[in-house]
Amino acid sequence: MDRLDSLESFVAVVEAGQFSAAAERLGIGKSVVSRRVSELEEHLGARLLQRTTRKLSLTDAGREFYPRALQLLEDLAEAEQSVSSGQRALSGRIRIATPLTFGLLHLKPLLNDFMQTHPGVILDMDMNDGQVDLIQEGVDLALRIGHLESSSMIALPLAPIRAIVVASPDYLATHGTPETPEALSEHQGLCYSNLPEPQKWRMTDSTGKVHTVNMNPRLLVNNGDLILEAATAGLGICLSPTFIAYQAIRDGRLKPILTDYQIPGATAYAVYPSRRFVPTRVRALVEFLKHLLGDKPYWDEGVLS
Helix, strand or coil: CCHHHHHHHHHHHHHHCCHHHHHHHHCCCHHHHHHHHHHHHHHHCCCCEEECCCCEEECHHHHHHHHHHHHHHHHHHHHHHHHHCCCCCCEEEEEEEECHHHHHHHHHHHHHHHHHHCCEEEEEEEECCCCCCHHHHCCCEEEEEECCCCCCCEEEEEEEECEEEEECHHHHHHHCCCCCHHHHHHCEEEEECCCCCCCEEEEECCCCCEEEEECEEEEEECCHHHHHHHHHCCCCEEEEEHHHHHHHHHHCCCEEECCCCECCCEEEEEEECCCCCCCHHHHHHHHHHHHHCCCCCHHHCCCCC
16 A cells, blocks of 8 residues: 555545545546545554445544644645755646636736746636636636635735726716715616625725615626626726726726725635645746735726825
C-alpha cells in the first residue's frame, strides 16, 4: 500500500462525497480509489467510511482521522512547493470559474498576459453567472463577486466592486434627471435579476440615512452587458458595477447621477476549496490578479471621485 496515495484518495472521497467524483478529481479509476481507501482502512484496523447505496458518511474513526490526514497532505504539499517553486517554470492546467461579464471585460486581457508569461500553463475556463460547486466540478479557482457566506472555502480579496447609478444623456434629456433617490421610482428601471431583491435599490446620504427605492422595472435580466446596452439605448436607468459601466461613462454614452449618495459595494474574491494541494501555478495566478487589480482597480479611475 502506498500510504500517500491512500491518504489522498480518502481525503478526496470525503471532500467530493462519492467515489466517482473523487476518482474524476484525481484522474484515476473509481475502482482504484475504492481499493486505496479499503487498503487504508485495513492498515489502520478501523472503518473510516460508512458506505450505503445512497451516500457515504464518516464513521467516528473517520471523523477523527480526516483532519489529521488533511494536515499531513497540506504539510507535504507546502514542503514540496517551497523546494520546487523556484526550480522550474509554471506548468499544468488551471480550471477557472468566473462571472461572464467580468471575465470578458477584465480577465481576458489579464489572463492573456499571464499565459504569455507562463507558456506552460493551460487555462480551462467556465464563464457564467451561476454558482459552481468547486469540489464537484473540479474547479481550482473561482472568481466570485459579492459578500461571501462563511464556508470551508478559502477566499482572498482581489478588488473592491463599487456601483453607480447611470443613464444615457438622451434618456435624461427626455425624462429629466432625478435629484433624490425617491425620484427614481418615477423612472424606468433596468434591473439585474440575480440579486435577491433586484427592484430594491439602496443608497446612503451624507447624514448616514439609508434610502430604499422600489424601482419600476422596464427590464429584468441576469446579464450586466444587456443592462448596459439597454441603458445606453436610452431605455431607462440602471444601477451598474463600475467595472461594467466605466467605459461608457468615459465615452459619454452614460452619465452618472445621484453621485452625492453612497451605494453599498461588494468585493471580488479569488476562491479555492482549501489550502491543501493548491498548486504553485494557482497561487501565482491569484497573486498576479491581486497585483493588477488591487484596492484601486483601473476601471474606477476617472469614474468615481
